[in-house]
Amino acid sequence: MTVNEHPHPDSPESEDVESFRLRARAWLADNMPLLSADAPQVSSSELDQRVVDRARVLQRRLFDGGFAGLVFPKEYGGQGLTPAHQHAFNEETVGYEMPTFFNIPTLSIIAPTLLEFGTEDQKRRYIEGILRGDELWVQFLSEPTGGSDLAGAVTRAERDGETWVLNGAKTWSTFAIFCDYAMCLARTDWDATKHGGLTMFLMKIDQPGVDVDWIKQSNGVRDFCQEFFTDVCLDSDAVIGDVNGGWAVASGLLNHERASGGGSWYAHDGGGARVDVAEDNLVDLARKLDPADAHHLDLLGEAHTLRMVHRQVSARVSAGIQTGHYPDAAGALLRMSIGLLGARRATIGMELAGSSSVGWRPDDPTSQYGNDYLFRQAHCLGGGSTEMQRNIISERLLGMPRERSEDRDRPFRDVPRTDR
Ligand SMILES: Cc1cc2nc3c(=O)[nH]c(=O)nc-3n(C[C@H](O)[C@H](O)[C@H](O)COP(=O)(O)OP(=O)(O)OC[C@H]3O[C@@H](n4cnc5c(N)ncnc54)[C@H](O)[C@@H]3O)c2cc1C
Incomplete structure (x- = not known):
């Protein structure tokens, strides 16, 4: 499914938006805490484990109440409703404390990308885990050599029988230390072109060979992490999309990321x-x-x-x-x-x-x-x-000419790089 596709067109059997709104209003009043000045906030410079734990509890509460993942298909733990229902729900949640820590990237970027590119098993296993509040995700995309040239990733994954072995480093990953899983872009074919030799993996963060450190910013705050991978083992079912088809997955993910700037219909608020x-x-x-x-x-x-x-x-x-x-x-x-x-x-x-x-x-x-x-x-x-x-x-x-690129069409192995 692309961003352009409506996730669930209005169907006669789905609850109409106004009755849903009334049901949501009553449920929120009975179940969700009112926003108070001392509720831990995602944007606070004191973000800590409390915010994350609290978000997990509240996300679980939404799930148990049947109000998590409104536009996600029912078979993956969602409610199978429409963006109009999500919009009405968002309006009703004003004044309540919501698990907004799940919004970016977990609900608005990662989950829709899994929906678009994941296998049936991945969708059943991971989307429900997210909606239940059990699992937070992060993106392992940017590398120390630069984030804008994403297709120039040099973190590598090599096949070893049925598994992949990951080595390299990622950086600027938001709050990775609090997360459970990551989508990680790695180079799997050095003889293919820059965009043609990448694969997207899903990976558990807490596993041997993964080191996650905070990056302390100039304002004293810690929002980002950096990760170092040493012989991390990934199963073959960790591949999202096709082997060497990672650029399509990354492009889809970036579409969801950019679209989330206007308020994602997959998340709690815009x-x-x-x-x-x-x-x-x-x-x-x-x-x-x-x-x-x-x-x-x-x-x-x-x-x-x-x-x-x-x-x-x-x-x-x-x-x-x-x-x-x-x-x-x-x-x-x-x-x-x-x-x-x-x-x-x-x-x-x-x-x-x-x-x-x-x-x-x-x-x-x-x-x-x-x-x-x-x-x-x-x-x-x-x-x-x-x-x-x-x-x-x-x-x-605007259809203007492409930026000049010397490294696009040759094997990535032959591209002059700064990392060697
Ligand atoms: C709040 C925040 C959250 C982030 N979260 C994550 C995350 O969770 N996971 C993750 O992987 N990354 C994350 N990032 C990293 C982010 O994706 C990168 O900062 C961004 O892609 C730019 O990469 P860079 O910082 O390495 O800068 P560089 O790529 O080194 O670029 C430096 C400067 O050069 C300019 N530039 C580079 N190439 C071109 C070009 N071709 N044309 C014109 N100008 C160019 C850039 O615009 C920039 O101003 C986050 C960053 C921020 C600020």
Whole structure:
């Protein structure tokens, strides 16, 4: 199934959206905790095991109540409903604490990729594990040699009888230390072309030969991990898609990743609420400073305009992809919009907060804007950099000539590389 395909067209036997909404409203009131200021948040710089454990409990609660994986097929543990049901559910969940740690990448990127490329056994085994809240996933794609040139991966998997032996390193994997499984892209044929010799594997993270370390960022926060693989054994049924067909799987995965920027119908919410909260925080900050300051008002106006534009882009592109009016590559517009919005908002926050944002005083909330500023460039990198999105937009949406590439058509073994 591609992003363009509607997962479950409305069928007469499925519950209509309004009765579903009422049922969901009653169930949420009886079962889910209200969002409180001290509920552990995914975006908090204090993210720790508590957030993860809490997310697993809440995801399990949704599963047991019949509200997990609304658009996933019933045979894989889902509810077999439509994106309209998911949308209604998301609206009803406002104000409740939801297991958003499962959203990215587990529910919105990994699970749909398994649905699209996994074998029947993989789908039955792993999608239900995700929906039940038992298993969190991460993507092992980027390597120390670079993340933009994903097809240039040099982590290798070699066949040894019925198993594969994996060696190499991955980096920038978000919260990998808390995850159970990964999708890992590895080179399996060095005589094939760059894109033709890759295979996607699913792998358990807690196993011999896998070392996972935190990366500490310049703002003192730990969001990312790096992994080192030494003779990791993977069974033959760990291959997702075809052997040496990993580029198709990676491309599908990236389509889901870019599309998730507009709010994935596979996940609990679209992230729109987070943008609203960030803007409300900026307004509160400006009020505390000098509410009449003309420059502050200009900055707030700009932040508001950016959000409104992003909302429109997001609604239009998401609808375009879902209905098939836009190709999957249009997700690059969403990714770019999110990147530019996030980076500019971080700069606006810093400019409003002024010198107090560099104070690093934990009891002063304005110091958060200094942290956000140090993280600002990440908005333009995660899920593929904004420059790469511009390449996709120009080549795949506007039909401009492909970027020149010297390494595309020759055996990867002969491509000059920096890792040797
Ligand atoms: C918040 C966040 C979460 C992430 N989570 C994960 C994760 O879970 N798993 C994972 O595998 N990775 C993850 N990443 C890594 C992310 O995918 C990479 O940062 C991204 O693909 C860019 O790769 P790089 O950082 O190695 O930069 P490079 O690829 O080295 O690029 C450096 C700069 O050069 C530019 N550039 C490179 N090639 C071109 C080109 N052909 N044309 C124009 N400009 C170019 C890039 O745009 C960038 O600005 C995450 C990153 C962030 C910030």
